[in-house]
Amino acid sequence: APGQNSGAAYVFERQGNGTWIETAKLTAPDGAPNDLFGASVAVWGSRILVGAWAHQGNTGAAYLFEDHGSGWEFTEKLQASDGANGDNFGHALDIQDDEVIIGARGSKDELNSPIGAAYVYSNVGAFRRLGSGCPGSGGFVPSLSMTGCAAPGGEVTLTLEDGLGGAFSALFLGLTEDSVPLPTGCSVNINPFLMIAAFNLGGSGAGDGGFELPLLLPPDILEGTLTFQTFSQDPGVPGLTASNGLELEISLP
Numbered sequence: 001a002p003g004q005n006s007g008a009a010y011v012f013e014r015q016g017n018g019t020w021i022e023t024a025k026l027t028a029p030d031g032a033p034n035d036l037f038g039a040s041v042a043v044w045g046s047r048i049l050v051g052a053w054a055h056q057g058n059t060g061a062a063y064l065f066e067d068h069g070s071g072w073e074f075t076e077k078l079q080a081s082d083g084a085n086g087d088n089f090g091h092a093l094d095i096q097d098d099e100v101i102i103g104a105r106g107s108k109d110e111l112n113s114p115i116g117a118a119y120v121y122s123n124v125g126a127f128r129r130l131g132s133g134c135p136g137s138g139g140f141v142p143s144l145s146m147t148g149c150a151a152p153g154g155e156v157t158l159t160l161e162d163g164l165g166g167a168f169s170a171l172f173l174g175l176t177e178d179s180v181p182l183p184t185g186c187s188v189n190i191n192p193f194l195m196i197a198a199f200n201l202g203g204s205g206a207g208d209g210g211f212e213l214p215l216l217l218p219p220d221i222l223e224g225t226l227t228f229q230t231f232s233q234d235p236g237v238p239g240l241t242a243s244n245g246l247e248l249e250i251s252l253p
Helices: none
Strands: 007-014 020-026 040-044 047-052 061-067 074-076 089-096 097-103 118-123 128-129 143-148 155-165 168-174 175-182 187-191 194-200 207-218 223-231 241-243 245-250
Touching: 007 047, 020 074, 020 194, 040 089, 047 089, 061 097, 074 128, 128 143, 143 245, 155 168, 155 223, 168 175, 168 187, 175 223, 175 245, 187 223
Parallel strands: 061 089
Antiparallel strands: 007 020, 040 047, 047 061, 061 074, 089 097, 097 118, 128 245, 143 155, 155 207, 168 194, 168 223, 175 187, 223 241, 223 245
C-alpha cells in the first residue's frame, strides 16, 4: 500500500438532476508515503493531470490520466529532465489539449538559489499503458513508461522501473494492443510479439532493477502506433515476470 499522505484524487460527474456522483479514485501507480499526490489537479476534457510535488524527496512528479470510454486509466508520468531534491515539481500545473505546463517552485539556479521554474510539455497523452504487469521478487511489479517527442524524427526514452536488479530481460515490439493470458499469471499486452533487445537490468535487488533506452523515430515514419512490453527471468517467481504494455501513438506535426 502507498502509505500515509501518499494522496489521491477523486472524480465526480454531474448528473442530469444536478447532483454529483463520485465515479473514480485516482492514485499514483508508484505512490509512496508523503508524496502528497493530489495537491494540484488540472482537467481538460477526458484528461486529468495530478501533481505530487513531494514525490522522491520533494523532487516531484505529475501523472496523466485519460478516459477512453471505459473509465479513467493512468497513461503517463512526467518529471523534470533536470529534477533534484527540493524542486517541488508539480506544485502548480495546467493542461490544454496535449500541451502541459508544470511549475517547480523550488528549482535552483547554478548558484543553488531556489528561483523556481516552469516546464512545458507537448504531445502528452501520446503514451498509454496497456494492462498491468505481474509481480516479481518482493511483490514489486515492473513498470514500463516512456517520455519524449512522439513525432517523426523525435527521440523518445523507454524506462523500466521496479524490476529485479541484474535480471535477464527482453524488450518486445508490437503494433497493436492485445491481452493474452499466460499460465504464470502474466499477460502479453502487445501484438505481434517481436523481440528487439535483450540485456540484464541495472541495479541490485528486488524493486531496484531497471533501464533507460533512448529510441530515435525515423523522420519518414508514418502515423500509427507502436507497442512495447518487457519480460524478465526472476528466480523469485515461477516462470517470467512482465511489465505493463505501453502504446506509443505517433502523430505528424
